[in-house]
């Protein structure tokens with residue numbers, strides 16, 4: 001259907017490149033800025049070519065910069081972020097797939113109501129219900145704990161809804177064949193549904209990992225103990241120094257490093273996606 | 283191996299739909315029963331009640347002498363072949379076949395042996411390591427059969443297993459299913475809406491209509507002595523001609539034609555008369571004549587179907603291909619080939635073509 005008209009090709013490409021530039025430029029500037037020293041950055045506009053302080057800046061952010069700002073080690077914060085992102089990803093997927101299984105395959109009283117209650121949480125992300133949630137977490141004594149950091153973020157319905165939609169496309173005969181083959185509900189879940197959901201789980205993991213990785217507001221609220229600081233919080237604290245100059249080159253180096261895990265995850269999981277998309281199973 | 287007894291079974295769906303209405307069938311050990319009927323007549327529902335996939339509203343189903351009403355499908359010792367095969371897409375063919383055995387705790391060595399045997403029987407050995415998506419429709423069908431065979435169940439249940447295949451493959455798979463069932467001697471219930479499939483496969487046919495049994499009998503019994511106009515028009519291709527007739531004394535009037543009935547008339551007054559297209563033939567000198575005005579001719583190769591009017595009633599006759607067909611034909615039919623049905627409720631009157639039935643069944647048995 002696409003006509004071969006040079007002008008149109010030119011125009012579409014121009015837009016594509018423009019769009020890419022808009023997205024990529026800030027990232028490029030961050031990378032460039034992380035290779036200069038502070039005096040270059042403070043003395044005028046950000047240069048557009050790499051400087052010569054790459055190794056120095058990155059060594060510093062990974063070793064001494066955090067301590068200078070009263071923060072835990074960069075690697076410690078990175079580990080915290082990783083744990084938080086992973087717990088949220090795994091927790092959310094586990095809870096959603098199990099509740100979707102219950103809602104689609106079991107007849108129990110108030111099933112429809114249960115579904116709608118779960119569905120409504122879609123409209124109430126953490127930011128909306130942040131005060132009551134904070135109160136509950138505080139009253140339960142979960143401030144400054146992994147539980148307080150992750151559980152409120154796990155409890156929402158995004159993935160439940162997606163899994164429910166997917167389960168409803170699995171033909172009924174699959175369940176019936178499994179029943180005739182002597183598989184009880186849990187066996188059916190483990191042997192049939194779970195493997196069939198593999199690609200869905202893969203796609204959701206990427207989205208949820210990034211969701212967990214970039215969490216900022218909630219960790220900021222519930223943790224005062226620096227031992228629980230995540231990368232996002234650490235970066236923020238380095239910008240809000242009370243006196244003296246902001247070490248922009250270090251902040252940028254830290255940000256560039258913090259971007260790596262999500263990028264790696266996307267690159268790694270993309271292969272799973274493509275495989276999942278080409279070998280449709282159903 | 284076991285017989286199946288279906289006693290007064292009904293299914294009432296939520297909302298009061300009576301999909302199956304007090305059906306009773308006694309199925310002998312090793313028998314091949316085909317449930318046939320038009321779409322929506324309750325064939326699948328009945329089969330699924332035997333399988334345990336649908337709760338039984340009324341009545342009792344027993345397999346091998348045990349009442350199974352409250353048993354899970356897996357406990358009933360049955361295997362089912364589904365219309366869309368329902369293979370597990372993420373498992374290899376081997377795993378698909380082995381899954382049911384594994385769930386029953388069959389030892390690995392025995393699973394291997396049984397899968398190998400079933401695969402050999404169905405000629406799918408070379409596909410054992412493939413996933414179902416890498417198989418053709420016919421091969422998937424075989425795998426679905428294999429999944430039933432490896433279990434060595436008391437009964438096979440088939441729900442239109444061939445309806446997703448092309449016509450040619452359907453015919454060859456039909457033969458294969460029949461051969462396999464003979465060889466294994468496993469009691470089978472087979473659901474189809476294709477009367478030809480039903481005729482060729484069945485030891486006994488069960489014709490269902492609106493959730494009720496219209497007739498149970500061997501294919502030839504059902505063909506030669508349909509119990510009602512419904513069965514008459516459903517079994518056989520082309521469908522039996524059903525025309526309005528009137529019996530006065532010893533004479534049957536069909537439109538303008540008058541046929542003398544030898545012996546005692548089966549009824550008097552208005553009747554529905556059934557005439558098979560293949561029983562109609564050209565009249566010789568001196569025979570009673572059904573004059574037909576030819577409307578159009580369907581050429582089928584081995585035979586031709588002539589459609590036309592006798593009086594004001596549509597009739598189809600099967601004619602040999604070597605004759606010239608003009609504007610009109612003088613047809614006739616042997617009297618023992620006439621079927622009479624009550625004009626009011628469509629039920630069969632008299633035994634009709636018993637002679638023919640006996641002759642043909644005898645021929646089949648000696649063959």
Ligand SMILES: Nc1ncnc2c1ncn2[C@@H]1O[C@H](COP(=O)(O)OP(=O)(O)OP(=O)(O)O)[C@@H](O)[C@H]1O
Pocket residue numbers: 295296297299301319320321322323324325326327328475
């Ligand atoms: N879950 C259900 N609830 C209510 N009515 C149902 C349900 N399932 C089937 N029916 C009705 O029961 C009747 C019999 O259905 P069934 O599936 O047994 O028909 P069938 O003979 O197998 O037809 P087909 O040849 O089209 O498969 C139909 O009229 C159908 O509408």
Ligand SMILES: [Mg+2]
Pocket residue numbers: 325326327
């Ligand atoms: Mg059906």
